[in-house]
Amino acid sequence: xxxxxxxxxxxxAHDHIHPAxxxxxxxxxxxxxxxxxxxxxxxxxxxxxxxxxxxAELMRVQLWNPAGTFVQYQTFNQLFTMHGxxxxxxVLIPLVTGSLxxxxxxxxxxARDVAFPWLNMLSFWLIPVAALTLFAxxxxxxxxxxxxxxxYPPISIQEGTGTVFYTLAIxxxxxSSTLTGLNFLVTIFKMRAPGMTWTRMxxxxxxxxxxxxxxxxxxxxxxxxxxxxxxxxxxxxxxxDPARGGSPVLYQHMFWFYSHPAVYIFILPAFGVxxxxxxTFARKTIFGxxxxxxxxxxxxxxxxxxxxxxxxxxxxxxxxQIPFMILTYIIGIPTGIKIFSWMATVWGGRIHFSTSMMYxxxxxxxxxxxxxxxxxxxxxxxxxxxxxSYFVVAHFHYVVAGGAVTAFFAGFxxxxxxATGRLLSEKMGHLSFWLFMIGLTGTFMPMHWLGLEGMxxxxxxxxxxxxxxxxxxxxxxxxxxxxxxxxLSVLFVAINIVVSLRSGRRAGNNPWGAxxxxxxxxxxxPYYNFKKIPIVLDKPYDFTQPLPxxxxxxxxxxxxxxxxxxxxxxxxxxxx
Amino acid sequence: xxxATPSTPQIVPxxxxxxxxxxxxxxxxxxxxxxxxxxxYLPLDFLLPSESNPASDSAVSIDWxxxxxTVFGVAITVYVSGYVAYFAxxxxxxxxxxxxxxxxxxxxxxxxxxxxxxxxxxxxxxxxALTIVAWKQIQFPTTAAALTTEVVAHQFYFEFRYPGMQGxxxxxxxxxxxxxxxxxxxxxxxxxxxxxxxxxVPEFRLKIAAVPGMVTQLxxxxxxxxxxxxxxxxYCGKNHSIMQAKLVVDTPADFDKWLAxxxxxxAASGPAISLSGGVADTGKALFxxxxxxxxxxxxxxxxxxxxxxxxxxxxxxxHPKLVDGKAPTPEDIEEILVKGYVGPxxxxxxxxxNGLSDADIANLVAxxxxxK
Numbered sequence: 002x003x004x005x006x007x008x009x010x011x012x013x014a015h016d017h018i019h020p021a022x023x024x025x026x027x028x029x030x031x032x033x034x035x036x037x038x039x040x041x042x043x044x045x046x047x048x049x050x051x052x053x054x055x056x057a058e059l060m061r062v063q064l065w066n067p068a069g070t071f072v073q074y075q076t077f078n079q080l081f082t083m084h085g086x087x088x089x090x091x092v093l094i095p096l097v098t099g100s101l102x103x104x105x106x107x108x109x110x111x112a113r114d115v116a117f118p119w120l121n122m123l124s125f126w127l128i129p130v131a132a133l134t135l136f137a138x139x140x141x142x143x144x145x146x147x148x149x150x151x152x153y154p155p156i157s158i159q160e161g162t163g164t165v166f167y168t169l170a171i172x173x174x175x176x177s178s179t180l181t182g183l184n185f186l187v188t189i190f191k192m193r194a195p196g197m198t199w200t201r202m203x204x205x206x207x208x209x210x211x212x213x214x215x216x217x218x219x220x221x222x223x224x225x226x227x228x229x230x231x232x233x234x235x236x237x238x239x240x241x242d243p244a245r246g247g248s249p250v251l252y253q254h255m256f257w258f259y260s261h262p263a264v265y266i267f268i269l270p271a272f273g274v275x276x277x278x279x280x281t282f283a284r285k286t287i288f289g290x291x292x293x294x295x296x297x298x299x300x301x302x303x304x305x306x307x308x309x310x311x312x313x314x315x316x317x318x319x320x321x322q323i324p325f326m327i328l329t330y331i332i333g334i335p336t337g338i339k340i341f342s343w344m345a346t347v348w349g350g351r352i353h354f355s356t357s358m359m360y361x362x363x364x365x366x367x368x369x370x371x372x373x374x375x376x377x378x379x380x381x382x383x384x385x386x387x388x389x390s391y392f393v394v395a396h397f398h399y400v401v402a403g404g405a406v407t408a409f410f411a412g413f414x415x416x417x418x419x420a421t422g423r424l425l426s427e428k429m430g431h432l433s434f435w436l437f438m439i440g441l442t443g444t445f446m447p448m449h450w451l452g453l454e455g456m457x458x459x460x461x462x463x464x465x466x467x468x469x470x471x472x473x474x475x476x477x478x479x480x481x482x483x484x485x486x487x488x489l490s491v492l493f494v495a496i497n498i499v500v501s502l503r504s505g506r507r508a509g510n511n512p513w514g515a516x517x518x519x520x521x522x523x524x525x526x527p528y529y530n531f532k533k534i535p536i537v538l539d540k541p542y543d544f545t546q547p548l549p550x551x552x553x554x555x556x557x558x559x560x561x562x563x564x565x566x567x568x569x570x571x572x573x574x575x576x577x
Numbered sequence: 578x579x580x581a582t583p584s585t586p587q588i589v590p591x592x593x594x595x596x597x598x599x600x601x602x603x604x605x606x607x608x609x610x611x612x613x614x615x616x617x618y619l620p621l622d623f624l625l626p627s628e629s630n631p632a633s634d635s636a637v638s639i640d641w642x643x644x645x646x647t648v649f650g651v652a653i654t655v656y657v658s659g660y661v662a663y664f665a666x667x668x669x670x671x672x673x674x675x676x677x678x679x680x681x682x683x684x685x686x687x688x689x690x691x692x693x694x695x696x697x698x699x700x701x702x703x704x705x706a707l708t709i710v711a712w713k714q715i716q717f718p719t720t721a722a723a724l725t726t727e728v729v730a731h732q733f734y735f736e737f738r739y740p741g742m743q744g745x746x747x748x749x750x751x752x753x754x755x756x757x758x759x760x761x762x763x764x765x766x767x768x769x770x771x772x773x774x775x776x777x778v779p780e781f782r783l784k785i786a787a788v789p790g791m792v793t794q795l796x797x798x799x800x801x802x803x804x805x806x807x808x809x810x811x812y813c814g815k816n817h818s819i820m821q822a823k824l825v826v827d828t829p830a831d832f833d834k835w836l837a838x839x840x841x842x843x844a845a846s847g848p849a850i851s852l853s854g855g856v857a858d859t860g861k862a863l864f865x866x867x868x869x870x871x872x873x874x875x876x877x878x879x880x881x882x883x884x885x886x887x888x889x890x891x892x893x894x895x896h897p898k899l900v901d902g903k904a905p906t907p908e909d910i911e912e913i914l915v916k917g918y919v920g921p922x923x924x925x926x927x928x929x930x931n932g933l934s935d936a937d938i939a940n941l942v943a944x945x946x947x948x949k
Contacts, residue, residue, distance in 0.1 A: 244790070250788060284680050285679060289690060290684065315786045315788070333701060338693065343661075348591075352665045382642055385784055389811055455806065459812045
């Protein structure tokens with residue numbers, strides 16, 4: 002690099018700041034900058050979310066009538082398979098870990114980038130490759146995979162072509178995810194600003210750390226399972242064929258050994274988002290910092306020990322059910338600690354109802370509800386009834402849409418100004434929030450009683466069930482109608498982004514009066530993030546104390562950051 | 578924007594637990610008690626099919642657990658969401674407030690944290706104990722089954738099989754019948770070369786997977802006469818959503834009548850292969866070619882390779898009381914060769930899969946009967 006290219010005074014003693022890349026390709030396409038990569042993940046994730054969401058809408062239209070004549074059965078099977086596959090691997094993981102993790106974590110620890118920027122770029126570019134591989138299955142006459150996102154053999158082997166594309170695509174996602182996990186772990190271990198000890202780390206970074214552990218250690222099991230399924234499908238290797246000494250249940254063990262921790266890959270960063278958003282808008286320190294941080298780790302570790310709770314009626318030995326049930330119950334305890342700590346954080350604060358805060362507050366309710374139905378499913382005898390029914394669909398959508406996606410939007414409204422330098426419209430934000438919450442409740446709440454009454458999931462038509470439970474038609478129509486509100490909400494988010502990028506208010510460094518390091522630099526963050534690496538003296542969250550940082554870039558930094566007044570207009574506040 | 582002269586934040590103190598905390602708590606508690614009473618004493622048929630008039634013994638214990646969790650689950654949901662909404666509202670920033678007001682800096686409260694860790698733990702331990710009791714009843718029933726039936730799941734129908742080798746009743750795509758008040762054991766398996774299915778009867782609250790190469794089982798006692806839906810709840814392919822059957826719970830007398838009638842029908846349409854022309858030596862050659870990979874003829878039933886040993890099969894004392902407790906007759910052997918077998922000791926392909934002609938079957942039977 003040409004050192005003379007930029008002014009000498011930008012350098013601290015041992016720092017080495019590369020100049021920002023020039024030209025569209027280096028800047029926006031094959032970028033090494035974690036912030037640009039985060040935005041790439043975001044754009045791709047949102048696009049795929051709309052695609053996978055439209056698959057869901059087609060399914061909901063099919064279920065408007067019990068006879069289900071809108072699409073053919075096999076098309077319906079492909080729709081729910083693609084909806085689940087795309088949402089889990091190509092939307093949630095890129096959005097939550099890829100986009101939020103990349104954008105925020107290096108800034109929060111005072112680093113100039115992640116440890117391995119080239120690896121980071123590779124991780125991102127593997128995602129579009131995986132998406133294209135998955136969608137390439139549409140070019141073949143048998144079409145998209147149709148055996149559900151879990152792709153249990155032998156049905157997945159019977160489906161053939163689609164399964165081959167599915168396994169290849171998800172193995173690629175797995176590589177990307179493992180590399181990201183590795184990259185984030187090294188970044189968090191080695192690149193924290195001086196003075197940022199483990200107990201001074203912002204909670205989103207803590208959550209990212211726990212997530213990265215899962216990414217690194219669980220994804221390999223998934224890759225093994227998918228490779229075995231690929232070989233079984235494409236080359237007739239008898240891993241799962243009982244007639245030749247294999248076992249179909251083996252795949253389920255391998256699959257869920259990853260896929261249960263995978264749930265925590267989306268939900269732990271969500272916990273992190275909530276733990277950062279709540280104190281900022283409650284203007285109050287986070288309650289129980291250490292308990293929240295360590296419970297993330299506890300959940301990450303316990304998450305490896307509960308996989309067989311997905312398989313209670315799958316033909317596993319009965320005695321095996323009890324240890325998995327107990328371990329699953331135990332996860333409820335650290336999760337409960339987090340929820341209570343968030344409630345205690347809200348208590349006694351001065352709440353600013355920004356869009357981000359609305360999502361965060363709603364998250365506490367929707368996520369705890371999804372967590373409680375999880376206890377029902379962990380309870381073996383009750384699960385023997387609920388397994389494979391719409392109750393399960395309701396449960397995991399409350400956790401994923403009500404949990405991970407809701408928290409993602411909280412984080413999105415919170416960090417968008419940092420990423421772009423513009424504020425989003427709060428009015429449209431509130432509109433998108435209410436649409437999303439009403440849509441979420443209307444879509445997924447009735448699924449609980451439909452499932453309990455006996456409606457199995459993955460049914461393209463439910464005529465027999467509708468005879469046994471005539472209200473099923475009414476509730477399915479409520480769900481279909483409500484689900485469109487969620488689509489509308491996501492469209493409003495997209496419109497809000499476009500409008501705000503064109504004409505949104507400038508955000509300034511710190512529009513919310515937040516205290517973590519990413520808010521100490523200009524918005525959008527400069528290419529090199531920090532000219533001088535800050536020194537950290539304490540946890541960031543105590544609003545009554547001056548900022549615990551030295552050596553900040555901005556010499557005029559207010560030691561008591563406060564929100565820009567007009568951003569959160571309940572009514573115009575009295576000037577001080 | 579950052580101000581040149583920093584102003585220190587104003588802490589807004591809170592009196593007690595905050596304004597209106599006690600009334601809000603009382604209201605939420607009343608709601609929770611009302612819900613708890615409703616869950617315990619009102620019929621929940623809108624949530625669980627025929628909850629007020631259970632169709633099986635397992636439904637009773639499973640519904641009881643469900644209600645226990647619902648009482649506490651609803652209470653936790655109401656308190657958590659209620660307090661979050663209430664705290665957010667009473668502690669909202671007032672319009673006339675300084676922009677730099679902040680909340681009370683409380684970093685932790687060890688006593689409070691201790692209790693909110695310990696109380697849920699105790700609740701979960703109680704739930705664990707209750708669950709284990711119910712689980713043991715369901716998985717390991719103490720009363721011996723009065724009737725054993727078999728369900729074989731296929732793409733995309735259920736096949737039902739009733740005891741009696743020669744008089745076995747297969748009712749493909751038909752109805753399953755069970756007697757009221759008798760403990761039954763249902764053995765569930767998947768057809769040869771088929772995929773995973775699940776046998777679910779929502780009214781019984783039980784389901785179990787039909788896994789290729791495995792025999793799983795359900796134990797229950799039907800307690801109410803009626804017609805119930807059997808439905809497949811594990812995705813099994815294109816027509817998964819129309820894979821259903823009916824379960825009819827009869828009085829024991831009606832059940833016996835139905836079974837006897839079904840046996841007559843089955844016998845009438847039973848095997849029509851003439852066994853008289855079978856040649857044992859031809860059968861021996863065929864056995865070596867088609868059967869010896871799985872069956873030994875060097876020993877009795879316990880000499881297993883994949884399937885049981887077949888030496889002196891017609892009078893083998895080790896032959897289990899697989900079906901009706903009698904040693905197989907030549908017609909029984911023929912039936913297994915024709916229809917194959919899926920059951921507690923494993924699975925054997927049928928004649929189509931093994932490529933057996935009528936003459937082959939006659940020869941094999943003659944050979945097996947000749948082994949002493």
